[in-house]
Amino acid sequence: MEENNYALQMQDITVEFPGVLANDHVSIDCKKGEVLGLLGENGAGKTTLMNVLYGLYPATTGRILLDGQEVKINAPTEAIAHGIGMVHQHFKLVDTLSVIENVILGISDKKQKLDLEPAKKRLLELCKEYELYVDPDEIVWKLPVGKQQWVEILKALYRDCKVLVLDEPTAVLTPAESDQLCNAIRHITAKGRSVIIISHKLRELIEITNRVTVLRDGKFIGTIDTKDATELKLAAMMVGRPVSIERKAHPPFENPEPILVMKDVCAVDDRGVPALKNFNLVVHAGEIVGIAGVDGNGQRELAECISGMRKMTSGSITIKGKPVTGVIADPSFLGFIPEDRQKTGLVMDFSIADNMIVKDYYNEPFAHKHVLRYKEIKRHARDMIKKYHVKTPNEDVHVRNLSGGNQQKVVIARELDPEPVLDIAAHPTRGLDLGAVSNVHDILLKERNRGAAVLFISAELQEVMALSDRIVVLYSGESMGDLNGETADQQVIGQMMLGQSPEVQA
Amino acid sequence: MVEIIIDWLQAALRWAAPLLIVSIGEVYAERSGVINMGIEGIMLFGALAGIAVGFYMKSLLMAVIITILIGALLGLIVAFLTVSRRTNQVVTGLMVNMACLGATDALFSLMSETRQSRVATFPALFPQSMHNIPVLGPLFFSQPVSTWVAFILPFIAGFILYKTRWGLNVRAVGDNPKAAATAGLSVIKIKYQTVVLSGIFAALGGCVLTLAEVGYFSAGGMAAGRGFIVMAACVVGGWDPIRTAFICLAFGAADAAQLRFQTANSVIPYQFLQMLPYIITIVALAIMVKRSIVPKTWGAAYDPKDV
Numbered sequence: 001m002e003e004n005n006y007a008l009q010m011q012d013i014t015v016e017f018p019g020v021l022a023n024d025h026v027s028i029d030c031k032k033g034e035v036l037g038l039l040g041e042n043g044a045g046k047t048t049l050m051n052v053l054y055g056l057y058p059a060t061t062g063r064i065l066l067d068g069q070e071v072k073i074n075a076p077t078e079a080i081a082h083g084i085g086m087v088h089q090h091f092k093l094v095d096t097l098s099v100i101e102n103v104i105l106g107i108s109d110k111k112q113k114l115d116l117e118p119a120k121k122r123l124l125e126l127c128k129e130y131e132l133y134v135d136p137d138e139i140v141w142k143l144p145v146g147k148q149q150w151v152e153i154l155k156a157l158y159r160d161c162k163v164l165v166l167d168e169p170t171a172v173l174t175p176a177e178s179d180q181l182c183n184a185i186r187h188i189t190a191k192g193r194s195v196i197i198i199s200h201k202l203r204e205l206i207e208i209t210n211r212v213t214v215l216r217d218g219k220f221i222g223t224i225d226t227k228d229a230t231e232l233k234l235a236a237m238m239v240g241r242p243v244s245i246e247r248k249a250h251p252p253f254e255n256p257e258p259i260l261v262m263k264d265v266c267a268v269d270d271r272g273v274p275a276l277k278n279f280n281l282v283v284h285a286g287e288i289v290g291i292a293g294v295d296g297n298g299q300r301e302l303a304e305c306i307s308g309m310r311k312m313t314s315g316s317i318t319i320k321g322k323p324v325t326g327v328i329a330d331p332s333f334l335g336f337i338p339e340d341r342q343k344t345g346l347v348m349d350f351s352i353a354d355n356m357i358v359k360d361y362y363n364e365p366f367a368h369k370h371v372l373r374y375k376e377i378k379r380h381a382r383d384m385i386k387k388y389h390v391k392t393p394n395e396d397v398h399v400r401n402l403s404g405g406n407q408q409k410v411v412i413a414r415e416l417d418p419e420p421v422l423d424i425a426a427h428p429t430r431g432l433d434l435g436a437v438s439n440v441h442d443i444l445l446k447e448r449n450r451g452a453a454v455l456f457i458s459a460e461l462q463e464v465m466a467l468s469d470r471i472v473v474l475y476s477g478e479s480m481g482d483l484n485g486e487t488a489d490q491q492v493i494g495q496m497m498l499g500q501s502p503e504v505q506a
Numbered sequence: 507m508v509e510i511i512i513d514w515l516q517a518a519l520r521w522a523a524p525l526l527i528v529s530i531g532e533v534y535a536e537r538s539g540v541i542n543m544g545i546e547g548i549m550l551f552g553a554l555a556g557i558a559v560g561f562y563m564k565s566l567l568m569a570v571i572i573t574i575l576i577g578a579l580l581g582l583i584v585a586f587l588t589v590s591r592r593t594n595q596v597v598t599g600l601m602v603n604m605a606c607l608g609a610t611d612a613l614f615s616l617m618s619e620t621r622q623s624r625v626a627t628f629p630a631l632f633p634q635s636m637h638n639i640p641v642l643g644p645l646f647f648s649q650p651v652s653t654w655v656a657f658i659l660p661f662i663a664g665f666i667l668y669k670t671r672w673g674l675n676v677r678a679v680g681d682n683p684k685a686a687a688t689a690g691l692s693v694i695k696i697k698y699q700t701v702v703l704s705g706i707f708a709a710l711g712g713c714v715l716t717l718a719e720v721g722y723f724s725a726g727g728m729a730a731g732r733g734f735i736v737m738a739a740c741v742v743g744g745w746d747p748i749r750t751a752f753i754c755l756a757f758g759a760a761d762a763a764q765l766r767f768q769t770a771n772s773v774i775p776y777q778f779l780q781m782l783p784y785i786i787t788i789v790a791l792a793i794m795v796k797r798s799i800v801p802k803t804w805g806a807a808y809d810p811k812d813v
Contacts, residue, residue, distance in 0.1 A: 105691070
C-alpha cells in the first residue's frame with residue numbers, strides 16, 4: 001500500500017441550513033506540508049465547510065479522512081484531539097485571561113494546581129520557533145488584534161495540530177503583520193503540518209498557497225495549482241456567473257450642487273483598527289457615486305459614519321451643508337439602505353405596515369397625540385406595497401416571512417419614498433437574484449434622475465460600473481482614485497482594488 | 507467607650523460571618539456567569555435546617571451535613587432552571603426566594619416545639635481562659651468556630667479561583683463560554699458545579715446565622731435581605747473573593763452598629779437605623795460599580811448550540 005500523502009480529505013460534504021444548501025457535495029483535500037487556499041465570495045460556503053471539519057455543524061452527507069483514516073468529528077474537542085487547529089475569524093479567546101491561561105485552557109492535566117511555568121517555557125519555545133512573539137503574561141484584551149491572532153495560532157500549535165485552518169487571517173493584520181504571518185506559515189509547513197487559508201483576497205492566496213480550491217454558492221468549482229493561477233483566472237472562477245449588467249443611459253443633470261461632503265474623515269472599526277483614513281468625498285445632486293473595493297476595506301464604516309451609526313474619530317460630514325448628526329433622523333434628508341437588512345434595516349417580527357413607519361411613527365398622519373392610527377398606517381403600507389411591487393398577501397405579514405428581495409423592497413420603500421436628498425445604498429443587491437438586482441438598479445437610477453445624491457456601495461465591480469456616474473475605489477480605508485463611470489476600465493479598477501496605483505490615470 | 511467599640515467590632519465580625527460564607531459560593535456562581543439570586547431563600551432553608559437538626563438530633567455536625575445536602579439540592583434546582591432550562595435568572599431567583607420563604611415558614615410551624623429551648627450553638631474555638639485577654643480575647647478568641655472558618659474561607663476561595671485549573675475554567679466560562687467550549691470545556695457542567703456550590707454556601711451561611719448567633723429560627727424571613735446584600739457585595743467587590751469579603755465585613759459592621767444604636771435609646775426611630783446597611787449597600791454600589799470588571803456573560807443564558 002502506497003504511503004498516504006494527504007493530511008486531510010473532505011469528501012462529498014453537504015450541509016443544509018433551512019432553505020439553503022450551504023455546502024453542496026463539496027470535496028477538498030490538503031497534502032501534508034501544504035498550504036491550501038479556500039477561495040470564494042461571502043456566503044460561498046468556505047466557513048461552513050471548515051466548521052464541519054471543526055465539529056461545529058453536522059454534515060448531512062460526506063466523510064472526513066485524516067491521514068487516510070476516516071474519522072467522525074462531532075465537537076471541537078474531538079477535532080482538537082484529531083490534530084485540527086482552527087483560528088476563527090472572530091477569535092475564541094477569553095480576553096480577561098492572560099495569554100498563557102488562554103493557551104492552556106481546556107488541556108487536561110492531572111494536577112489541579114495551576115503550574116504555568118512549564119507551559120510558559122513551552123510557549124516561548126513555540127514563539128521562537130515560528131517567530132510569532134507574544135508575552136505569556138499579558139492580558140489578552142490589552143494586546144493589539146494582530147497579536148491576538150498570534151495567540152490563537154500558538155494555541156493551536158501548542159495542541160500540536162496537524163492541520164491548521166485560518167479563517168480570513170489577514171483581515172485584521174497590518175501589511176507588516178501579514179508578512180510575519182506568511183513567514184510563520186512557511187515555518188509551520190516546513191514541519192510537515194498543513195495550513196488551510198480561507199480568504200477572498202486573491203493576491204495573498206497566490207503569494208502563500210500551493211494550491212487553491214474555489215467554492216461558489218456552496219458548490220465546488222475547482223482546484224488549481226497556484227503556480228498556474230493568476231488573479232484574473234481565480235477571480236473568474238470565484239465570481240463565475242455571467243454578471244452581464246447593461247449600463248443604462250445617465251442623462252446629464254441640470255443643477256449638480258454638492259449634497260454629501262466628507263472632509264478628512266477618520267474612523268476605526270469594531271476592533272479599534274483604523275478603517276477610514278482621512279477620507280474625502282463629495283456627492284452631488286443627480287449623481288450616483290459608486291464605491292468599489294474588496295469587501296472589508298472600510299465600506300461598512302463609511303456607510304455607518306454617514307448614517308450616524310458610528311462615530312468618526314476626526315473629520316466632518318455634512319449633508320446639504322448641515323452637520324450629519326442633526327439631520328440623520330429626518331427622512332427627507334437621508335435614505336439609508338443598510339448592508340444587513342435583516343439586522344439593521346428591518347424589525348423581522350414586525351409586520352410590513354409597522355416596518356414602513358418605524359422612522360416616522362410619531363408624525364401625522366400615522367399618529368395623533370401619541371396614539372397610533374392603524375387605519376392610516378395600513379393604508380400607507382398598502383400604497384407602498386403597490387408602488388414598490390412587494391410580493392405579499394397583505395400588509396400584516398411579518399417581514400420575516402418575505403423573501404430577501406421583497407424584504408429589500410420594504411426597506412427601499414421606507415427609506416426612499418420620502419424623497420431624501422441623499423441616498424446611501426450599502427450592498428443593496430447582496431443575496432438577491434438577478435431580477436431583484438435589476439429592480440434595485442432601476443430604483444437607484446430613478447432616484448438619481450429625480451435629483452437625489454446617491455452613494456452606492458458594492459463589492460460587485462460590474463454593478464458599480466453599470467450604475468455609477470463616478471467610481472471611487474476604496475482600499476484599506478483610503479481612496480485609491482476617482483474615476484469617470486462612463487469610461488472607467490475594469491482592469492484599472494481591479495488593480496486599484498488590490499491597492500496598486502493605476503498605471504493609466506482615467 | 508473602648509468597651510463599646512470592642513463590643514461593636516466583635517459583633518461586626520460575628521454578623522459578617524454568614525455574609526462571608528454566602529459570598530464564597532455566589533462569587534463562584536457569578537464568575538461562571540450565573541446570578542444565583544435564590545441565595546436569600548436558600549439561606550432560610552439553611553437557617554431552619556440548622557435549628558431543626560440541632561434540636562432533634564442534638565448534633566452540630568449532623569446539622570452542618572444536612573444543611574450542606576439541602577443547600578446542594580436547592581442549588582441543583584436553581585442550576586437546572588437557569589442553566590439547563592435557561593430561565594431568566596432574576597425572575598427564577600425571586601420565585602425561589604418566595605417559595606423558600608413560604609416553605610420554611612410552613613415547616614417551622616410544624617416544628618413549633620423547637621422554640622421551647624435554645625439549641626446548642628457553635629462553640630468557641632479557643633479555651634475560655636483566653637477570652638479574658640484584653641481586646642484580643644473578646645474580639646477574636648471568644649468568636650465561635652464558624653466565624654474563624656468564615657474568615658479563612660475567602661483566602662482558600664481566592665486561591666482556588668486564581669491558582670487552580672478549575673478556577674481558571676470558571677473564569678473562562680463566565681467571560682467567554684464559546685471560547686471555553688471550543689477549547690474543550692464543558693460549560694454546562696462547570697456552571698452546574700458553581701451554582702450547586704452557591705447553594706451549599708448559602709445554606710451554610712443561613713445555618714451560621716442561627717447556630718452561631720441567635721440560636722433560634724424566626725418565621726417571616728429571618729435572612730432579612732442578607733442574601734441580597736451578598737449579591738451587592740459581589741458587585742462592589744468586583745467578584746473577587748477577598749475584596750468581596752471585605753465588603754461583607756463592612757456590611758456586618760454597619761449591621762452591628764445599627765443594632766447598638768437601637769438599644770442606645772437613640773432619638774432616631776429604629777426603622778431608620780435598620781435601613782442603614784441597605785442604604786450603605788446602595789451608596790457603595792453607586793460609587794464602586796463602575797470600577798469593577800463584570801464577568802462578560804453575567805446573568806446571560808448560554809445555549810451550547812450557538813456557534
